[in-house]
Amino acid sequence: MALSGLDIYKLLPKTNCKDCGFSTCLAFAMALAQKRTSLDKCPHVTAQAKEALESASQPPIKLITIGSGDNKLEIGNETVMYRHEQKFFHPCGIGFLVEDILSESEIDKRIADINSLKFERVGQVISPDLICVKNTSKDKDRFAGSVKRVMDGTKSNIALYGDDSAAMAGAVSLCRARKPLVICGDSGNLDEFIKLAKTGSLPLAVTCSNIEEAASATAKAKQGGVEEIVINIKAKNLSGKIQDYALMRRTALKKNFRPLGYPTISFTDSVEPDIELAEAISYATKYAGIVIIRNTKKEYVFPLLVTRQDIYNDPQKPVQVEPKIYEIGKVTNQSPVLVTTNFSITYFTVAGEVESSKIPSYIICCDADGMSVLTAWAAEKFTAEKISDTLNNIGIMDMVGHRKVVIPGYVSVLSGKLEEISGWKVNVGPREASGITNYLRGYK
Numbered sequence: 001m002a003l004s005g006l007d008i009y010k011l012l013p014k015t016n017c018k019d020c021g022f023s024t025c026l027a028f029a030m031a032l033a034q035k036r037t038s039l040d041k042c043p044h045v046t047a048q049a050k051e052a053l054e055s056a057s058q059p060p061i062k063l064i065t066i067g068s069g070d071n072k073l074e075i076g077n078e079t080v081m082y083r084h085e086q087k088f089f090h091p092c093g094i095g096f097l098v099e100d101i102l103s104e105s106e107i108d109k110r111i112a113d114i115n116s117l118k119f120e121r122v123g124q125v126i127s128p129d130l131i132c133v134k135n136t137s138k139d140k141d142r143f144a145g146s147v148k149r150v151m152d153g154t155k156s157n158i159a160l161y162g163d164d165s166a167a168m169a170g171a172v173s174l175c176r177a178r179k180p181l182v183i184c185g186d187s188g189n190l191d192e193f194i195k196l197a198k199t200g201s202l203p204l205a206v207t208c209s210n211i212e213e214a215a216s217a218t219a220k221a222k223q224g225g226v227e228e229i230v231i232n233i234k235a236k237n238l239s240g241k242i243q244d245y246a247l248m249r250r251t252a253l254k255k256n257f258r259p260l261g262y263p264t265i266s267f268t269d270s271v272e273p274d275i276e277l278a279e280a281i282s283y284a285t286k287y288a289g290i291v292i293i294r295n296t297k298k299e300y301v302f303p304l305l306v307t308r309q310d311i312y313n314d315p316q317k318p319v320q321v322e323p324k325i326y327e328i329g330k331v332t333n334q335s336p337v338l339v340t341t342n343f344s345i346t347y348f349t350v351a352g353e354v355e356s357s358k359i360p361s362y363i364i365c366c367d368a369d370g371m372s373v374l375t376a377w378a379a380e381k382f383t384a385e386k387i388s389d390t391l392n393n394i395g396i397m398d399m400v401g402h403r404k405v406v407i408p409g410y411v412s413v414l415s416g417k418l419e420e421i422s423g424w425k426v427n428v429g430p431r432e433a434s435g436i437t438n439y440l441r442g443y444k
C-alpha cells in the first residue's frame with residue numbers, strides 16, 4: 001500500500017531547510033506521495049528512512065517477466081482489487097499443458113493446434129502466451145526431448161514443471177535463452193530449484209498447499225537470491241484456490257505484505273471441456289497471473305481469450321476505432337452511407353452485418369469518445385450537429401454522388417434536425433445491428 005504524505009513526513013528530517021526546492025518538509029512529503037518529485041531531491045534523508053521509503057514505493061505485487069523480446073509475458077504489478085477502481089495492468093497469461101508422457105507425434109499435433117490459436121476481435125489480435133512442459137514421466141531424457149520438440153515447434157514462451165532438480169537442470173540448459181518459468185512441483189526440493197533459478201536468473205514458481213506455506217516458500221526463495229517468484233497453490237478445489245488468491249492479493253495490496261506480493265499460476269483440474277473452461281475463466285477473473293489449460297479446441301479457447309481481453313481493458317477508456325470513413329466491399333459513388341459512433345464493438349458489429357449483406361457500403365464512425373450509440377447520444381457526443389459536421393467535413397461528399405445517410409434506429413429522434421441542418425436526406429436504419437443485413441438488401 002502506498003504511503004500517505006503524513007507517513008512520508010514522519011520519516012523526513014523536519015528541518016524545513018528548503019534544499020529540495022519545497023518550502024517545508026511537509027510540502028515535499030505531499031509532493032512525493034503524489035509522485036510529483038523524487039526522494040533524491042532531499043540530500044538530508046537518513047539511510048534508514050531512505051530504505052523504508054524506497055521499499056514502500058515498490059509495487060505491492062511484483063512484476064514478473066517470462067520470455068524475452070516482443071513475445072515476452074509480463075504478469076503482476078497490479079495495484080487494485082477491482083478493475084473499476086482503476087484498471088488491471090498486465091493480462092494474465094494463458095498457456096497449455098504438454099506432458100512428456102505424450103508420444104512425439106502427439107506433442108507435435110498439440111504444438112500445431114496451439115500455434116493455430118490466433119483470433120482477431122474488435123481490431124485486436126488475441127492469442128495464448130505460453131506452453132508448460134511437465135515432467136510427468138519422471139524421466140530426465142524424455143523431459144528434455146519434449147522440451148526440445150516444443151522449442152523447435154513454437155516461438156511461444158515456456159514454463160517447465162517438474163519435481164526433480166536434475167531433470168529440470170537438463171531442460172533449462174536447452175531453453176535458458178527463452179527465459180522459461182521454472183516450476184518447482186515438490187517443496188521438498190525447493191533449495192535445489194532456488195539455486196537453479198538464481199544461477200540462470202530465471203523466474204521461479206513455488207508450489208504450496210496453502211497461503212502460509214506460500215509465504216514461507218517465497219521468503220526462502222527471495223533469501224536464496226531469486227527475485228522473480230510466482231506462487232502455485234495446489235491441492236485445493238476451485239473455490240478454495242480462488243479464496244486463497246483473493247486473500248493473497250488483498251494482503252499484498254492492503255497490508256503491503258511482501259511474501260505474498262507475487263503473481264500466481266493456476267492449473268485447471270477438470271478434463272471435461274465445459275467445466276475446464278468455467279474453471280479457467282474463474283481463475284482469469286480472480287486473480288491468476290497465469291492459467292494453464294489442457295483443451296486446445298478453438299471453441300473453448302476463444303471465450304477464455306475474450307474474457308481476458310474484456311477484463312484487462314481499461315474500464316475508463318472504451319476500446320475505440322479511428323473516427324473516419326470505412327469502406328466495406330467494392331464501394332462506388334452510389335453506395336449507401338451509414339453513420340455510427342467510434343465505439344469499437346459497435347463498429348465491428350455493424351461492419352460484420354454490412355459484409356453479410358454483400359451490399360458494398362461506407363460506414364462513417366463519428367468521434368464519440370468511443371461510446372456506444374445510445375450512451376453517446378445521452379452524453380451529447382452523438383448529436384445532430386456532430387453528425388452533420390462529420391458528414392460535411394470528413395470527405396464523404398467527394399466520394400458519393402448522393403446525399404443520403406442511414407442513422408441508427410436508436411437515435412431516430414435526431415433525423416428531423418439532422419436533415420434540416422446537414423442538407424442530407426436521413427433514413428432511419430434498424431435499432432439493432434442484426435437488422436442491417438435485411439435493411440441494406442431492401443435499401444434504395
Ligand code: SF4
Pocket residue numbers: 012013014015016017018019020021022023024025028041042043044045
Ligand atoms: S531538503 Fe529534506 S529536510 Fe530540507 S526541506 Fe526538503 S525534505 Fe525537508
